[in-house]
Amino acid sequence: MSFNARTIRLGSCMALGLVLAVLPFLVNNYWTDVCVSIGLYALLALSLNVILGQAGIFHMGHAAFYAVGAYTTAILNTMFQWPIFWTMPLAGCAAGLVALVVARPIIHLRGDYLLIVTIGIVEIVRIALVNDIFGITGGSNGIFGISRPTVAGFRIVKSFHFYYLVWGMCGLSLLLFHFLWNSRVGRALNYIKADDIAAEGCGVDVSHYKLMAFVLGAFWAGMAGTLYSAKMLTIAPASFNFMESVIIFAVVILSGGSQLGVLVSAFLFIGLPELMRGLTESRMLFFGLAMMLMMVWRPQGLLPPLPRVYTKARAVLDRMAAHDSDAKPSTTQEKTL
Amino acid sequence: MSLLEVCDITKIFGGLVALNEVDFTVEKGSVVGLIGPNGAGKTTVFNCITGNYVPESGDILFRGKSIRGKKPHKVVELGIARTFQAIRLFGKLSVLENVLAGRHCRLKSGLLSSLFHTPAQRREEEAAVERCLEELHFVGLDRVWQEEAGSLAYGSQRLLEIARALASDPELLILDEPAGGMNDQETASLVDVIAAIRERGTTVLLIEHDMRLVMKICEKLVVLEHGNVIAKGDPETVKTNPDVIEAYLGTDDGDDEEY
Numbered sequence: 001m002s003f004n005a006r007t008i009r010l011g012s013c014m015a016l017g018l019v020l021a022v023l024p025f026l027v028n029n030y031w032t033d034v035c036v037s038i039g040l041y042a043l044l045a046l047s048l049n050v051i052l053g054q055a056g057i058f059h060m061g062h063a064a065f066y067a068v069g070a071y072t073t074a075i076l077n078t079m080f081q082w083p084i085f086w087t088m089p090l091a092g093c094a095a096g097l098v099a100l101v102v103a104r105p106i107i108h109l110r111g112d113y114l115l116i117v118t119i120g121i122v123e124i125v126r127i128a129l130v131n132d133i134f135g136i137t138g139g140s141n142g143i144f145g146i147s148r149p150t151v152a153g154f155r156i157v158k159s160f161h162f163y164y165l166v167w168g169m170c171g172l173s174l175l176l177f178h179f180l181w182n183s184r185v186g187r188a189l190n191y192i193k194a195d196d197i198a199a200e201g202c203g204v205d206v207s208h209y210k211l212m213a214f215v216l217g218a219f220w221a222g223m224a225g226t227l228y229s230a231k232m233l234t235i236a237p238a239s240f241n242f243m244e245s246v247i248i249f250a251v252v253i254l255s256g257g258s259q260l261g262v263l264v265s266a267f268l269f270i271g272l273p274e275l276m277r278g279l280t281e282s283r284m285l286f287f288g289l290a291m292m293l294m295m296v297w298r299p300q301g302l303l304p305p306l307p308r309v310y311t312k313a314r315a316v317l318d319r320m321a322a323h324d325s326d327a328k329p330s331t332t333q334e335k336t337l
Numbered sequence: 338m339s340l341l342e343v344c345d346i347t348k349i350f351g352g353l354v355a356l357n358e359v360d361f362t363v364e365k366g367s368v369v370g371l372i373g374p375n376g377a378g379k380t381t382v383f384n385c386i387t388g389n390y391v392p393e394s395g396d397i398l399f400r401g402k403s404i405r406g407k408k409p410h411k412v413v414e415l416g417i418a419r420t421f422q423a424i425r426l427f428g429k430l431s432v433l434e435n436v437l438a439g440r441h442c443r444l445k446s447g448l449l450s451s452l453f454h455t456p457a458q459r460r461e462e463e464a465a466v467e468r469c470l471e472e473l474h475f476v477g478l479d480r481v482w483q484e485e486a487g488s489l490a491y492g493s494q495r496l497l498e499i500a501r502a503l504a505s506d507p508e509l510l511i512l513d514e515p516a517g518g519m520n521d522q523e524t525a526s527l528v529d530v531i532a533a534i535r536e537r538g539t540t541v542l543l544i545e546h547d548m549r550l551v552m553k554i555c556e557k558l559v560v561l562e563h564g565n566v567i568a569k570g571d572p573e574t575v576k577t578n579p580d581v582i583e584a585y586l587g588t589d590d591g592d593d594e595e596y
Contacts, residue, residue: 202502
């Protein structure tokens with residue numbers, strides 16, 4: 001059964017990849033733009049998934065790190081004429097650094113207590129930006145005149161250019177986070193989510209790994225901020241409000257924690273309201289109803305992660321079994337003790 | 338020098354003196370039992386050793402060095418692994434992944450090598466899986482390595498906790514009521530496992546209510562009552578100690594301690 005579920009997931013991943021690869025050729029500019037926006041949310045949700053989905057840390061302030069990344073890029077680009085892509089690692093580092101500083105004193109808080117503090121973080125960042133902190137953020141008007149990114153002389157201008165840029169980044173993140181999930185670090189985050197006291201008692205440095213998840217997620221959100229700046233050309237504090245954080249949070253919760261789930265959930269969350277534009281005023285009503293039905297019918301989320309695969313385990317077990325049957329005639333050690 | 342020296346530790350919760358200058362040692366290679374009526378403070382002693390609590394006074398020496406106030410994960414790294422009285426497995430994760438949790442502190446792969454899936458990370462991962470399967474084999478759970486830990490029978494879950502603790506290469510293994518909730522057959526196989534652990538050179542300190550098991554496998558007993566050590570020594574002397582007899586006949590088995 002689990003083999004089947006795995007095959008279906010792999011198949012749908014590949015199908016989704018194929019559809020995404022050709023989509024800009026099938027739809028008009030408007031829908032390509034919508035897909036860019038979905039891609040940005042998917043990227044943010046993938047990064048939040050490390051914190052919320054994997055480590056189970058209730059963090060509802062992700063827009064704060066997104067903002068730090070976007071502003072880092074905007075400031076470096078407009079004031080110091082840095083090319084956009086050069087600012088990307090720095091935007092990530094700035095967001096990661098902010099995350100490290102603000103998370104360190106609060107990381108031991110649990111569940112809803114942490115949630116409230118993270119809401120505070122996003123508000124502090126937004127208000128700091130509105131108040132033109134250090135005189136470089138441009139107050140509530142924000143920063144405009146951000147230049148277009150270039151790759152090896154090629155200027156990224158059109159919607160479909162951005163589409164491939166954003167979704168390419170999503171693909172890369174998907175791969176790297178998949179590796180992370182399949183590692184000692186990914187497991188440690190899952191242990192913490194399941195039972196942090198047991199995790200600590202097994203030798204996992206719980207606060208270290210929580211902090212690591214937080215900083216990594218923030219780093220990624222910062223890089224997503226760079227892409228946002230490059231796409232919008234103008235950024236303002238209003239784009240990084242609490243509502244954004246809630247949407248990213250909800251995308252992750254709806255996804256169930258797997259990466260494919262995050263993508264599907266980003267499409268549902270950002271794409272569905274666009275599709276329902278015809279319903280005008282009442283579209284949020286339908287959206288709310290859909291969310292309620294989800295909670296009733298699928299409280300674990302759309303696609304929870306499947307168990308990890310340990311390909312080498314079977315061979316090791318066979319070897320051990322062979323060794324046992326060899327050893328049996330001469331001595332039966334352990335068993336008779 | 339003893340492997341573990343608990344030196345006059347006192348632990349106070351509010352106005353309650355849970356441990357009053359508790360003092361005993363565990364020699365390398367031995368199996369020591371910590372016994373006493375319910376509420377005597379046995380689990381509190383364990384929690385002080387493993388770093389979950391910090392005693393108000395006194396010290397705990399492991400291999401001659403103080404571990405008082407060290408965080409639990411640090412204590413595991415130093416070589417003391419534990420099991421919990423109320424089973425604390427990661428119920429939704431597989432049996433193998435539970436054992437890998439114990440192996441965690443002996444692995445080195447960090448964030449970057451994990452993100453980029455480096456060859457060194459892969460090799461380490463394979464070695465870890467192999468080692469953990471060996472531990473599962475050791476306690477006889479290798480066949481169910483893929484199952485969800487929470488779906489195992491109670492006795493198997495206790496053995497899995499032991500395998501998880503063993504995966505961290507402990508010098509001292511601390512078992513909190515390993516036979517709790519086990520039937521006679523499971524208890525008998527547990528006795529075999531503990532004997533085999535000792536054979537490996539791992540020292541064992543355990544809390545247990547099953548007196549037959551304690552008398553069979555422990556060479557030294559420490560008896561606690563109301564946070565005081567009332568007797569220590571080999572099982573025969575302890576059994577005939579009048580204070581111990583009074584403590585045991587004076588109280589009845591009631592509710593279990595928490596944790």
